[in-house]
Amino acid sequence: MALTAALLAIVAGSIVYSLLTIIAARQYLSVHVGQVPDLPMSVLKPLSGAEDQLEQNLRTFFTQQYQTYEILFAVRDPSDPAVAVVEKLRIEYPAIPVRLIVTGEPPYPNAKVYSLDLMKSAALHDLLVMSDSDIRATPGMLATFAAEFADPQVGLATCPYRAVPGSSFWSTLEALGMNTQFLGGVLVARMLEGMKFALGPTIAARKSVLDEMGGFDRLKDYLAEDFVMGKFAAELGHRVLLSSNIIEHHIGGHDFATNLKHRLRWARSTRRSRPSGYVGELFTMPLPPALLLWAWAPSLWPVPALAILMRACSAWACAGWVLRDPLTARRWWLLPLQDLLAFAIWLAGFFGNHIVWRGHRYALHPDGRFERV
Numbered sequence: 001m002a003l004t005a006a007l008l009a010i011v012a013g014s015i016v017y018s019l020l021t022i023i024a025a026r027q028y029l030s031v032h033v034g035q036v037p038d039l040p041m042s043v044l045k046p047l048s049g050a051e052d053q054l055e056q057n058l059r060t061f062f063t064q065q066y067q068t069y070e071i072l073f074a075v076r077d078p079s080d081p082a083v084a085v086v087e088k089l090r091i092e093y094p095a096i097p098v099r100l101i102v103t104g105e106p107p108y109p110n111a112k113v114y115s116l117d118l119m120k121s122a123a124l125h126d127l128l129v130m131s132d133s134d135i136r137a138t139p140g141m142l143a144t145f146a147a148e149f150a151d152p153q154v155g156l157a158t159c160p161y162r163a164v165p166g167s168s169f170w171s172t173l174e175a176l177g178m179n180t181q182f183l184g185g186v187l188v189a190r191m192l193e194g195m196k197f198a199l200g201p202t203i204a205a206r207k208s209v210l211d212e213m214g215g216f217d218r219l220k221d222y223l224a225e226d227f228v229m230g231k232f233a234a235e236l237g238h239r240v241l242l243s244s245n246i247i248e249h250h251i252g253g254h255d256f257a258t259n260l261k262h263r264l265r266w267a268r269s270t271r272r273s274r275p276s277g278y279v280g281e282l283f284t285m286p287l288p289p290a291l292l293l294w295a296w297a298p299s300l301w302p303v304p305a306l307a308i309l310m311r312a313c314s315a316w317a318c319a320g321w322v323l324r325d326p327l328t329a330r331r332w333w334l335l336p337l338q339d340l341l342a343f344a345i346w347l348a349g350f351f352g353n354h355i356v357w358r359g360h361r362y363a364l365h366p367d368g369r370f371e372r373v
Contacts, residue, residue, distance in 0.1 A: 185277075269355070
């Protein structure tokens with residue numbers, strides 16, 4: 001009876017969560033962007049190697065439908081293959097101010113934060129747009145940021161993203177999870193308590209807000225620097241927005257082992273960054289507990305059946321309504337497999353305090369900081 005009650009409570013909770021996801025998606029879509037002022041911006045792009053489709057990704061930042069902006073790139077070494085891609089685009093788009101910064105070896109664990117810190121010091125403008133190298137922007141991204149930052153209360157904005165997989169089957173499953181399960185959690189958090197965190201692929205923030213929180217020096221030891229950047233901005237009383245601009249996140253086509261390590265690293269990082277939220281992710285994966293309840297108490301089959309139906313509806317609310325994701329429209333039948341794999345990775349995320357990142361081993365601390373072993 002106790003096991004039946006526990007499973008029933010989890011499955012019922014997942015039904016409520018799925019309903020909240022649908023409501024949250026409609027609420028997000030009801031926001032309309034106002035007039036676009038001319039706010040000068042500095043785009044900061046940390047680079048490391050000539051990864052797949054790098055030129056196509058970077059090109060979308062040279063073709064923004066916006067007047068006043070510059071692009072700063074950062075590499076560790078002048079021989080980095082990404083430099084040639086930057087130089088090619090600089091020649092192709094001479095009207096866009098471009099600067100390249102060679103950082104050298106980072107003196108602290110988070111190399112990305114070190115690159116951002118150096119670019120921030122060199123940036124000409126107060127409004128900074130920090131974007132990863134695997135991001136593809138819409139032509140109106142900077143214009144959308146300008147309209148959102150016309151409100152002086154807005155200190156930071158973060159973009160929802162549509163994951164685009166590489167050639168591997170495992171990256172397809174990961175993209176399906178990002179576009180249905182992960183985004184749903186973001187939308188529900190936004191609706192219930194407001195944005196008190198940020199998402200890493202693309203973040204816009206005022207220099208003054210970053211300085212007020214202690215600059216990048218305060219973020220240098222965090223693995224999930226994006227999450228705490230939004231958290232610190234919200235704690236200081238600044239408004240944090242989930243931007244109306246949706247970007248593309250190209251996640252690469254890794255094999256099973258590499259993809260699994262990457263997803264496990266993300267799970268362990270999330271557990272350290274927001275422990276209670278990580279536990280609550282159980283309700284975002286209705287299929288495994290619903291199947292367990294169905295097997296344990298077959299007479300209660302309408303409850304797990306409803307949970308699975310609501311999961312499908314919430315998945316489409318995120319991937320269909322919000323992201324307009326063609327991948328989910330084509331490969332929706334893989335969602336059950338993705339949900340089962342995500343559940344296994346979620347369980348594994350409770351164990352272990354070490355990760356491997358860019359070939360190095362790091363220890364995770366309870367407060368979300370990390371250090372190289």
